[in-house]
Amino acid sequence: xxxxxxxxxxxxxxxxTPAQIKETRRRRWPHLGGTxxxxxxxxxxxxxxxxxxxxxxxxxxxxxxxxxxxxxxxFMCACRTYKRASLVAYPPFSPSETNLVHETxxxxxxxxxxxxxxxxxxxxxxxxxLLHWVIASRDNLPEFPEAWGTPPEKVADAGGGLFSxxxxxxxxxxxxxxxxxxxxxxxxxxxxVSTVWEVGREEGDDKGWKWLTQxxxxxxxxxxxxxxxxxxxxMLVENELCELGRPTALVTCLPTNGVAAFQIPRATxxxxxxxxxxxxxxxxxxxxxxxxxxxxxxxxxxxxxxxxRLWASEDTFPELIARIKQAARRSGIRKVEVWNLRVGLxxxxxxxxxxxxxxxxxxxxxxxxxxxxxxxxxWVHNEKFCWC
Numbered sequence: 001x002x003x004x005x006x007x008x009x010x011x012x013x014x015x016x017t018p019a020q021i022k023e024t025r026r027r028r029w030p031h032l033g034g035t036x037x038x039x040x041x042x043x044x045x046x047x048x049x050x051x052x053x054x055x056x057x058x059x060x061x062x063x064x065x066x067x068x069x070x071x072x073x074x075f076m077c078a079c080r081t082y083k084r085a086s087l088v089a090y091p092p093f094s095p096s097e098t099n100l101v102h103e104t105x106x107x108x109x110x111x112x113x114x115x116x117x118x119x120x121x122x123x124x125x126x127x128x129x130l131l132h133w134v135i136a137s138r139d140n141l142p143e144f145p146e147a148w149g150t151p152p153e154k155v156a157d158a159g160g161g162l163f164s165x166x167x168x169x170x171x172x173x174x175x176x177x178x179x180x181x182x183x184x185x186x187x188x189x190x191x192x193v194s195t196v197w198e199v200g201r202e203e204g205d206d207k208g209w210k211w212l213t214q215x216x217x218x219x220x221x222x223x224x225x226x227x228x229x230x231x232x233x234x235m236l237v238e239n240e241l242c243e244l245g246r247p248t249a250l251v252t253c254l255p256t257n258g259v260a261a262f263q264i265p266r267a268t269x270x271x272x273x274x275x276x277x278x279x280x281x282x283x284x285x286x287x288x289x290x291x292x293x294x295x296x297x298x299x300x301x302x303x304x305x306x307x308x309r310l311w312a313s314e315d316t317f318p319e320l321i322a323r324i325k326q327a328a329r330r331s332g333i334r335k336v337e338v339w340n341l342r343v344g345l346x347x348x349x350x351x352x353x354x355x356x357x358x359x360x361x362x363x364x365x366x367x368x369x370x371x372x373x374x375x376x377x378x379w380v381h382n383e384k385f386c387w388c
Contacts, residue, residue, distance in 0.1 A: 005121045005122075006066070006121075008126055008147060008148050008149070009147060009148055009149035010066060010067055010068070010149070011064055011065060011066055011067060011076065011123075011126070012064070012065070012067050012070070012130065012149065012150075012152050012153075013062050013063070013064055013127060013130040013131065013133070013134060013152040014062065014063055014064075014065055014070040014152070014153075015060055015061070015062060015155045015158075016060075016061040016062060016063045016078065017071050019071075019073060020061070020063050020065075020071070020073060020075060020078070021061045022042065023073045023075075024061060024063070024078040024111070024113065025041060025042045025045055026038065026042075027078075027113060027115050028041075028111065028113050029041045029042075031113075032113075034299065035270070036270050040270055044269045044270060047265075047269070048262070048265070048266060048269075051258055051261075051262055051265065052257055052258025052261065052262075053082060053084075053257060053258035053259050053261070053262040054082065054258075054262075056157075057083070057156070057157030058082055058083040058084070058157070058257075059080060059081070059082050059083075060080065060081050060083075060155070060157060060158055061078060061079075061080050061111075062078060062079050062080070062081065062127070062131065062134070063075040063076075063077070063078045064076040064077050064078070064123055064124075064126065064127040064130070067149070076114065076118050076121075076123040076127070077112070077113060077114035077115075077118065077123045077124045077127050078111070078112075078113060078127075079109060079110070079111055079112040079113070079127060079128070079131065080109070080110045080111040080388075081107045081108065081109055081110075081131070081135055081158070081164075082107060082108040082109075082110070082259075082388050083105060083106075083107055083157065083158070083161075084105070084106050084107065084108060084253050084254070084257070084259055084386070085103065085105070085253075085254045085256060085257055086103075086104050086105060086106040086162070086163070086251060086252060086253050086254055087101055087102070087103060087104065087228065087229060087232055087251065087252050087254065088101070088102050088104045088162055088163075088249055088250070088251050088370070089101045089102075089232040089233065089235070089249065089250040089251075090102075090248070090249055091246065091247070091248075091249075091250075095236075098233045098234055099232055099233050099234070099235060099250070101229055101232045101233050104162040104163075104251075105160050105161050105162060106161055106162060106163045106164060106165065106251070106253055107135045107161045107163075107164040107165075108164070108165055108166065108253070108386065108387075108388035109128075109131065109164055109165070109166035109388075110166065110167075110388040112124060112127075112128070112166075124174075125174065125177065125178050126148075128175065128178035128186070129178050129179065129180060129181075129182070129186075130148075130152055131164075131178075132164075132179075132180035132367070132369070133151050133152050133180065134152050134154070134155055134158050134159065135158055135159065135161040135164055136159070136160075136161050136162075136164075136180075136369040137159065137160050137161070137162075137369065138151070138159075140369040140370060141180050141369070142180065142181050143181075144181075145181050145182060161369060162251070162368070162369055162370050163251050163366060163367060163368045163369060163370070163377070164187070164366070164367045164369075165187075165253070165364065165365065165366050165367075165379070165386070166187060166364075166365050167362045167363060167364055167365070167387055167388075168187075168189075168362075168363040168365055169361050169362060169363075171363070172189045172363055172365065175187040175365050176188060176189070176365070185374075186367060187365035187366060187367045187374075188365060188366060188367070188374045188375060189363055189364065189365050190364050190365065190366050190379045190382055191340045191364055191379070191382045192358055192359040192360075192362070192363045192364055193339070193340050193341070193346075193356060193357070193358060193359070194337055194338070194339055194340075194356070194357060194358075194359050195337070195338045195341050195346060195349050195354045195355065195356040195357075196304075196335055196336065196337045196338075196354065196355055196357075197321065197325060197335070197336045197349075197352070197353050197354050197355075198334065198335060198353065199325045199328045199329045199333065199334050199335060199336060200325065200329075200353075201329070202322075202325075203326065203329070204322045204323065204326050206323075206326075208284065208285050208286050209282055209283070209284060209285060209323050210282065210283045210284075210285055211277060211279040211281070211282055211327075212279060212280065212281035212282060212283060212291075212293070213278050213279060213280065214261065214264055214278070214280055216281070217260070217261065217280060217281050217293055218261065220281065220283070220291060220293070221254075221255045221256045221260055221261070222256060223288075224255050224256075224260075224291075224309065224311065225254045225255060225256050227289060227311060228252060228254065228380075228381060231380075232250055232252065232380065235250065235380070247376050247377055247378040248371070248372040248376045248377065249368070249370060249372070249376075249377050249378070250377070250378045250380050251366075251368075251377060251378070251379060251380065252379070252380040252381045253381070253385075253386040255309055255385050255386070259385065259386055260293060260308055260309055260385040260386075262388075263295040263308045263384065263385060263387065264280055264295050266295075267295045267296050267297065267298060268295075268296065268298070271298055273296060273298065273303070274331075275296075275327065275331045276327065276330035276331045277330070279327060280293060280294060280295070281293040281294065282320070282323045282324065282327065284316065284319075284320070287316055289311060290311060290312045290313070290316040290319075290320055291309075291310075291311055291312075291320075292307050292309065292310040292311070292312075292320055292323075292324055293307070293308045293309045293310075293385070294306060294307045294308055294324065294327070295308050295384070296333065297337070300335075302332075302333065302334050302335070303333055304333065304335045304336070304337050305324065305327065305328040305331070305333045305335070305336045305337070306336075306337045306338075306339075306384055307324060307336065307337065307338040307339070307383075307384065308383065308384040308385040308387075309383060309384075309385040310338060310341075310383070312345065314344050314345065314347075314348050317345050317348050317349070317352075318348060318351075318352050321336070321349070321352055321354070322352075324336055338354075338383075339364075339382070339383050339384045340364075340382045340383055341356070362387070364379070364382050366379050
């Protein structure tokens with residue numbers, strides 16, 4: 001039975017109730033549950049909800065529902081947002097000065113889903129347009145369209161975002177068209193670049209390297225965040241690290257507060273898989289600023305080791321990737337993948353057997369709410385660690 005389409009002004013975006021959150025999971029399970037039973041799928045999400053990256057209001061589920069019945073279980077569609085500590089750098093007027101770096105808030109957007117019975121009516125697109133109004137500072141948004149009624153109510157724990165990011169599996173245009181006042185000016189695609197290596201059979205030497213467990217990785221993220229900030233301060237906007245020429249701002253999410261750590265339990269939940277030795281990262285003892293962390297992609301056959309965070313120079317990268325391939329080999333994994341290596345490292349990667357290509361899935365897209373336009377904003381460290 002086809003449901004009638006409702007007027008946009010009669011629906012709005014609301015923070016989901018506990019019952020609505022459970023209903024979103026029931027709806028997604030047949031399509032995204034994989035080998036998990038419904039109970040396992042719901043339990044997995046509930047366990048992820050209390051991890052550091054999501055707890056204390058950082059994760060919010062949103063539903064598009066009738067204004068007159070916002071708590072209904074017959075809502076149109078839903079999504080999730082993750083509030084994240086981030087950095088923004090503004091290039092100075094003088095090339096002799098460092099960039100001005102500030103702490104800021106961003107949001108990761110995930111789990112966008114409309115049940116088949118409600119598709120084809122524009123609900124998901126409207127939900128994404130309204131989402132800007134609950135995660136961004138409204139001072140940075142244009143006038144709310146009269147045809148949509150009144151703006152969504154402000155929600156505790158939400159708002160104040162300077163930018164938001166997502167990873168699309170439905171192409172670029174759907175999210176690109178979902179701007180805060182209508183068609184266009186939504187999330188723009190950035191760097192859907194992967195580099196992959198076949199692991200091979202070579203076994204290297206561990207000497208000079210420290211293997212890292214999940215617990216040991218926790219100590220790495222604060223160090224990593226410090227390096228990221230220092231890099232943003234000193235990054236020359238004209239150099240190869242910037243793909244946009246001279247951007248008006250450079251932004252990045254940070255791996256702290258459980259953001260990078262979340263990638264491991266999310267990927268391995270419900271499986272018997274474990275990395276050899278329980279190691280999920282590696283760091284050079286001679287150069288502690290050379291390191292990497294990883295997770296696994298269990299949906300591919302065979303599984304892929306996917307690097308979540310990587311820091312290396314052109315000189316140290318070959319040994320680092322050799323150690324990563326070594327970790328994969330010891331765990332029975334045949335392929336390694338890295339997202340969005342900077343240009344200098346891509347050239348080195350090719351010499352180590354890496355193959356770089358443009359992905360057609362998991363497309364990174366960004367929306368900027370600050371001064372200027374999204375197209376002039378550089379997303380630095382657009383890597384797997386901040387995926388959601």
